Ligand SMILES: [Zn+2]
């Protein structure tokens with residue numbers, strides 16, 4: 001314990017998990033730790049993939065943005081309020097992204 005042997009920016013891990021928001025079983029591809037069905041995540045990383053954060057709160061998808069040719073999804077931790085953003089992958093449920101953008105647009109247009 002205590003000794004960091006792997007000093008990489010990103011540690012690839014293959015982890016399967018059950019989504020704590022929608023209950024779907026998720027096959028880890030080593031890159032993503034969010035659920036591709038509902039896009040919720042879990043607050044377990046300090047840096048992507050390190051699993052060093054012991055918060056463990058559920059992270060709600062709150063926003064999606066298109067930036068430098070990539071779609072990014074913003075998560076807010078329900079427990080500690082931290083905001084993190086992740087890259088969207090092709091497996092992700094784009095309906096959720098559409099809903100997020102729609103909600104954002106409505107807010108802007110109608111001040112809802
Ligand atoms: Zn889910």
Ligand SMILES: [Zn+2]
Nearest residue numbers: 043055077080
């Ligand atoms: Zn948290």
